[in-house]
Amino acid sequence: MSEKKKALIAMSGGVDSSVAAYLMTSKGYDCMGCTMRLYENDMIGEDLFGTCCSLNDTQDARSVCDKIGIDYNIYHYEAEFRDKVIEPFVCSYEMGETPNPCIRCNKYLKFDTLYQKGREMGYDVIVTGHYARIEERGGHFYLLKAKNLAKDQSYVLYDLTEEQLAHTAFPLGEYTKDEVREIADSQGFVTSHKKESQDICFVPDGDYAGMIKRYRGKDYPKGNFVDRDGNILGTHDGIIGYTIGQRRGLGIPAEKRLYVTKLDVPNNQVILGDNEDLFKRELTIRDFHWITGEKPTSEFRCLAKIRYRHKEQPCTVTPTSDGGALVVFDEPQRAATPGQSCVLYDGDIVLGGGIISNS
Structure with a gap:
């Protein structure tokens, strides 16, 4: 009899990661849940109650793990989160940009720090509650949009590599949010009707400028x-x-x-x-990441989205010698914002993405 495959579940204390853990155990994986402790309140000048690092959330994650009969641990990554997410977030605003810290958290914390820890501990896959899909085709691993496009989170995952995708699972990629809540409810999870967080986890009140002032300990002129x-x-x-x-x-x-x-x-x-001044066709993209690792050598056609809630639009992409790309849309796009990511799609497949530069 073959040995069970092992899955390390990243659990925020919400309904999505709770159901992700349940689905992996249902598939026969030997699972362990864990919560990444990412910051203390003195790092952001806020009470942690109501954030993803709150005592309530870790208690909820532990409750779900107890319910489905798997182990649970808390891992402390405060220093890594400060260096890789909070500090670049603050610097980006100081440079006149508008960053997306969730993308950096996925890149450097979930699918680097935690991913490496899981591999070292002998886990076959890292699991999160993201709404996206992974498919193997012809020996290559591809990141795809979720079946439920209303919840699709592939945009914030474009920095993953094929090697990471080969050892990652997104079990919610085939489900709607209502279906996920129904599963949680059927299992009696305390998270089944928990409200979704709409803000960045370390800015729970949505006041980014206030958080930056508290973090830096100064006012801006x-x-x-x-x-x-x-x-x-x-x-x-x-x-x-x-x-x-x-x-x-x-x-x-x-x-x-x-x-x-x-x-x-x-x-x-x-x-x-005026509103008309916000529209532009051409964008310069820096730090471009191609999921396959193979940079195209000539211009090509695809779809691109310039923010999480943006509908992807047809464009022509030309890779540049500095590791970036020039993206020219068929029609002008509104409010392309430096610091945000431009992510490329070929149908449901995510090709890669990079950061919109000041121009």
Whole structure:
């Protein structure tokens, strides 16, 4: 009789990872659940109650593991999370960008630090509650969108490699959220009707600027709102508080709606303009990651999305010699934001992605 395969389940204390653990045990895997402790409250200046590192969440994760009869552990990765996620997050805002820390957390924590720990402990696969799919075709492993496109999270997973995909499982990729809750309810999990978190885990109140000020222990200098001709329109409260496409909270009396169209960090200016000024066809992408590891040698056609909730759009991609890419959309796209990721798709397959640069 062959030995059971082993699965290490990353559990946040929510319904998705709870059901992921249950599904893997149902498939006959020898499973262990674990929660990654990523930060202490003094790192973010917030009470941890209600965040993914709260005592309540770890208790809920442990309760689910007890219910399905698997072991559970907590692993401390506070230092790694500070260096790989929080510090780059803060630096990105200081550079006039709008980062996506979930992508870095997946890349450096779940599918690097935890992945390596799991492999060292003899686990065959790392499992998360992401809504995405992995398929092997012709000896290659591909990342695909979830069957339920409304919950698809493939966008935040584009930095995975084929080797990582070969030792990863996303058991929720075939399910809808309602189906996941029904499974949790049928098993009597305490997480079955738990509310989903909509904010970044270490910014539970959604106040990114406030978190950055607390983290750095300083305020950021006020500066000028200007129009595209350089005319001063008012005073902003610190450049870290603004992002491309923002309209609300500007406090500028005007006869027409104004939007943030650019952040000029060297001059500490926030440039405002019309909605039409937010549209562009060409994007420069840096740090491009190709999932197969094989960089294309010439331009090609595909679909691309420029933010998590963006509908992917047809474009032409030209790889560049510096490890980036030039993406030219068929139609202008609104509010392409430096710091966010541009992710490429061939149908359901994720080809890779990179970071949108200032231009």
